[in-house]
Amino acid sequence: MRNEPDDLISTRWSLVQRLKDWGDQDSWQDFFDSYWKLIYCVAVRAGCTEAEAQDVVQETVLSVAKKMQGFKADPAVGSFKAWLCSITRRRITDQFRKRPPAGFFRERRRDDTRSTSTTDQIPDRAEPTLEAYWDEEWQTHIMGCALERVKRKANARQFQIFDLHVMKKHPAERVAQGLGIKVAEVYLAKHRIGALVKQEVRRLERQML
Secondary structure (H helix, E strand, C coil): CCCCHHHHHHCHHHHHHHCCCCCCHHHHHHHHHHHHHHHHHHHHHHCCCHHHHHHHHHHHHHHHHHHHHHCCCCCCCCCHHHHHHHHHHHHHHHHHHHCCCCCCCCCCCHHHHHCCCCHHHCCCCHHHHHHHHHHHHHHHHHHHHHHHHHHHHCCHHHHHHHHHHHHCCCCHHHHHHHHCCCHHHHHHHHHHHHHHHHHHHHHHHHHCC
């Protein structure tokens, strides 16, 4: 049975170590399942089209495979998260470099040859904010894992109330009326489930790379 997302995070360093074996297809599939959406979302936010973002995902995974032997899987040495972010940045820049210059398909006069080079015309969208995008998407991923873990072990009724009121932002009165409960029960569920979610987020943040 394939690991749940939060279980993957809790064993991430062992997963990184296993990736040094190119023949370990299960570990590479786990890596792809864990990180593809993060890489894709960051690429889109950095300015890539959907097709370009898909290429970024593929090229990033290939780059990780090629460079994995040189990465030391030790939390005391460096962050795999930061290393992966750096590779993703380069693959996003590659996609920008592949774009034709403005006016490429138009008729150009001879004196257009004095215009700036293709490299100079590459948008510098990935540089200033990619780390911020990366951190935001990572936190979104952590929150999703925390919610899924709490959902599995918390009271189902209370989680439903929490989901309606907090996640879907329905007013407490509307939730209470729809479920046939008192408003006080909505606020109680918000407090209890919210505390569990915060606890899980803190746990996952300590374990992430």
